[in-house]
Amino acid sequence: MADALTVSPVALDTDALASRVTARGPWRKRLPQLLGMLVALGRAREQGGRYTNQ
Numbered sequence: 749m750a751d752a753l754t755v756s757p758v759a760l761d762t763d764a765l766a767s768r769v770t771a772r773g774p775w776r777k778r779l780p781q782l783l784g785m786l787v788a789l790g791r792a793r794e795q796g797g798r799y800t801n802q
Contacts, residue, residue, distance in 0.1 A: 749765060749769075749779075749782055749783065749786060749792075750786055750791045750792065750801065752765055752768045752769065753765075753786075753791075753792055753799055753800055753801040754801055756800070758800075759795055759798035759799060759800040760798060760799055760800070761797055761798050761799075762779055762780065762783070762797075762799075765779065765783070765799065766779060783799055786799075786801075787799075
């Protein structure tokens with residue numbers, strides 16, 4: 749997730765982030781938690797439902 753945010757020139761919503769990940773399994777259910785953790789760690793910023801690290 750952090751890498752996807754790093755390479756994107758614009759803020760992404762959860763659907764856009766999910767489309768950039770090729771992993772299989774139930775990780776999509778945890779996507780809001782993963783993004784929340786990145787925000788808490790200072791690796792991402794949330795702006796109106798969209799995420800960026802810039």
